[in-house]
Amino acid sequence: MTSPPPTAVDDAQDDRWCMAVRLLGQVEKRLDDTLQRQHGLPLSEYRALCALARPDSGPALRMGELAARIGLKDSTVTRLVARLEAMGLAERTAAPGDGRAVAAGITDAGRRRYAEATPAYRTALGAALGDSLASVYLADLAGWVLSGQSAADLRPTEGTGR
Numbered sequence: 001m002t003s004p005p006p007t008a009v010d011d012a013q014d015d016r017w018c019m020a021v022r023l024l025g026q027v028e029k030r031l032d033d034t035l036q037r038q039h040g041l042p043l044s045e046y047r048a049l050c051a052l053a054r055p056d057s058g059p060a061l062r063m064g065e066l067a068a069r070i071g072l073k074d075s076t077v078t079r080l081v082a083r084l085e086a087m088g089l090a091e092r093t094a095a096p097g098d099g100r101a102v103a104a105g106i107t108d109a110g111r112r113r114y115a116e117a118t119p120a121y122r123t124a125l126g127a128a129l130g131d132s133l134a135s136v137y138l139a140d141l142a143g144w145v146l147s148g149q150s151a152a153d154l155r156p157t158e159g160t161g162r
Helices: 011-039 043-053 063-070 074-086 108-132 139-147
Strands: 090-095 098-106
Touching: 011 043, 011 108, 011 139, 043 063, 043 074, 043 090, 043 098, 043 108, 063 074, 063 098, 074 090, 074 098, 098 108, 108 139
Parallel strands: none
Antiparallel strands: 090 098
C-alpha cells in the first residue's frame, strides 16, 4: 500500500502550525525553567524519567524506543541516559530478548526524583497553558490540551449563559 502524495499547505495552515510551535516553545521553556530551578533537573531528563517510569515501559526500554517516546535523536538519548546513570537515576542494561541491544531502566532513586518533580512540572504546565488561553492565536490549542475540548466549545455563547 502506498501513501498518497504529499500535499503542500497554504499560508493559513502554515500560520497555525507556527502558532502551535510557538505555544510548545513557551510551555517547554517554562517547564524547563521550573524543573531546573526547583529540582535541578532539565526538562529532557524529566521526560526520560517519565517515559521510563510508565507501567507500559516494563523493566527497561530500548534506547530507540526511549528516543521515540520523548522526541529526541538516538545519540542524544544515549548521552542523556549516561547523565541519568551518573546521577543514579537510570541504568543501562541489555535489552530484553536481545542481549546485543542496549536498554535503559529507571532506578528506585529515579522513581523518587520523578515523583518529587512531577507536582512542580504539572503546576508549571497548567500555568503556562492557562496563560496561553489569553492569546487569540494560542487559546484553542491550549484549551484543547487543558480540557480535551476545543476552546471554541468552552466559550460562552450569547444567550445561553454557558
